Amino acid sequence: MTTGPAATGTLGIGPHGRELQLQRRFAEPLETIWAAMTDSAQLGKWIGRWEGDPASGKVTFLMTAEGEDAPPEECEILECSPPRSLTVQTSVGPAVWHLRFELSHQDGITTLLFAQRIGDDPLGSIGPGWEYYLDRLSAVLGGADPAGVEWNDYYPRLSAPYEALES
Numbered sequence: 001m002t003t004g005p006a007a008t009g010t011l012g013i014g015p016h017g018r019e020l021q022l023q024r025r026f027a028e029p030l031e032t033i034w035a036a037m038t039d040s041a042q043l044g045k046w047i048g049r050w051e052g053d054p055a056s057g058k059v060t061f062l063m064t065a066e067g068e069d070a071p072p073e074e075c076e077i078l079e080c081s082p083p084r085s086l087t088v089q090t091s092v093g094p095a096v097w098h099l100r101f102e103l104s105h106q107d108g109i110t111t112l113l114f115a116q117r118i119g120d121d122p123l124g125s126i127g128p129g130w131e132y133y134l135d136r137l138s139a140v141l142g143g144a145d146p147a148g149v150e151w152n153d154y155y156p157r158l159s160a161p162y163e164a165l166e167s
Helices: 030-038 123-141 159-165
Strands: 010-014 017-026 049-051 058-062 073-081 085-092 095-106 109-117
Touching (some): 123 159
Antiparallel strands (some): 010 017, 058 073, 085 095, 095 109
8 A cells, every 4th residue: 555645844943934835855966956946947847847037036937747738837036046046936926925045964864845825725725735846856856757756645645644743
């Protein structure tokens, strides 16, 4: 019997307040993980792609893993320190998400800390979504097809553990 994915996120305090934090570790160089998180073509393999000029401080992000109907997101780059950290703010309509990631490398292992500032959206929907996407990233970096990561294994199954973090 397979148990499926687990809820790995925790609540923490980041530079901009309370946030949901998730970690993944990879036996890859820091620059490889940086590229997977920031290069449009590599992002397209597991989550989506961006269009525009990052030097302007804004790009449009398209969640290609969501299908053809996903609306484009305005993405403002708030902080970028290659190859260690990136902080962005995305918005679709009135919803605004503050996201960041940090990379560290020690003893041949790159650690990715991915975080979303806690806002109005319930953790029971946010947490399973980021678990899903980060597992798609892990699949791509491991040479597997990210399509093998099934959304139905994450949501609503992981909602309750994330909702429990809010109490």
